Amino acid sequence: MQRSRRRFESAAMGSIMLDLRPGLGLGPFSLGMPICEALAQIEQQPNVYDAVHIKYYDEEPLKLDIVISLPDHGFHLRFNPWSQRLRLIEIFDIKRLQMRYATACIGGPSTLATFVAVYALFGPTYPGIYDKERGIYTLFYPGLSFAFPIPSQYAECCQDGEAELPLEFPDGTTPVTCRVSIYDSSTDSKVGVGSLMSKACVPPLPAGSLYMEEVQVKLGDELWFTVGGQHILFGASPQDVWTDLGRPCGIHQKQVDQMVIHSASDPRPRSTLCGDYFYNYFTRGLDILFDGQ
Structure with missing residues (x-):
């Protein structure tokens, strides 16, 4: 089921800028935060977070994630249904969200998040994983992954371990990311699209935390x-x-x-x-x- 609300008809839609913190969070949203704290952050900025959709599974509410979707800015917040703590942040429309990392920005309507741009900003890493069924190549960093759609004619050059990084096609083009995932980096899990999404875990509670206290x-x-x-x-x-x-x-x-x-x-x-x-x-x-x- 989906619940949605719209606060101000005149609120501006489009790109905003949030600080990207690999393995930790995005802007005011930190991995592990309770859903009530995330909603409080949204309530504090009604002109920024105008459209808010809350999605959950009515029939078995503890089976699937509780999702807060912010479609105007192209990202989801996924909460574990048992603990109701944030386990995964997904940016599904990179053109609607500009991310700031260190002193550079990526994404938004004016800065394409291409494979070459991502590789230049975040540095060298191990070869990623190519999903043949989806035609998606995922590049991994600690607590962060980027998914890139690969045209079928270039699928052969993206086989696992064979792609030369940064990825560029024979015609001189480079793919543009279609999804960014931010997740806890305390484990070695590789989190991405499809079945890889389920590998994102809620970070451990800090020592002395009163959340879920007996x-x-x-x-x-x-x-x-x-x-x-x-x-x-x-x-x-x-x-x-x-x-x-x-x-x-x-x-x-x-x-x-x-x-x-x-x-x-x-x-x-x-x-x-x-x-x-x-x-x-x-x-x-x-x-x-x-x-x-």
């Missing part, structure tokens, strides 16, 4: 956070929770049941909100409900 529950009594050691008692005040868990990511009022509101025996005003409210701790996967009375 929480023990004592029904009707308390929650105990095993890493931080906090005890949240049922009946605790908002001030107590704020002191123990820190500032919440969001605060939202609770909606009440529409059928209850419209029942003849209910004398309350016909509003969808009540006095109860939530503290939202998205990075902990936790909402805490307070009695508004």
Whole structure:
């Protein structure tokens, strides 16, 4: 299923510039970040990230990646469905995104990301892998790969281990990248298009991280956070929770049941909100409900 939204009709479409960090991330998006943090980054720049599509598999939500797609800028953010952490960044339309690496730029409408240009910017590397079925040659660097479409008449010169780098065809042309993948470089996996996409793994959590912290529950009594050691008692005040868990990511009022509101025996005003409210701790996967009375 795909959810999409568009915030401002007048927002400009087209190329933006983001810092390319091989093995680490792209612009404000870092590999391993929770999906809630990525969405917060997008929300902070509504004029830049105007069109946002969120895609997931309705029938089995833990089977396939959760994908945040930014079509105006030609890239996807792929999140592991279990941990909801960023495992792979894919640039699928290099003309819509200009990437800055060190002091040079590549991509966008004016700087073609050709094989020769990529090789000159990132330096020599081992020969890549040629996918005969897709007609794609993938060049790998640590935490970074570039996929190039190869015309069928030049397929023979791109066999694994036989291509001379940088790749140029007999007619003097050089292929232009059709996809860039950014992934964790702590493993030796080669990540690219097709089956190679599944090899991208979420980087390990940093030492002391509270993300996916084990929480023990004592029904009707308390929650105990095993890493931080906090005890949240049922009946605790908002001030107590704020002191123990820190500032919440969001605060939202609770909606009440529409059928209850419209029942003849209910004398309350016909509003969808009540006095109860939530503290939202998205990075902990936790909402805490307070009695508004």
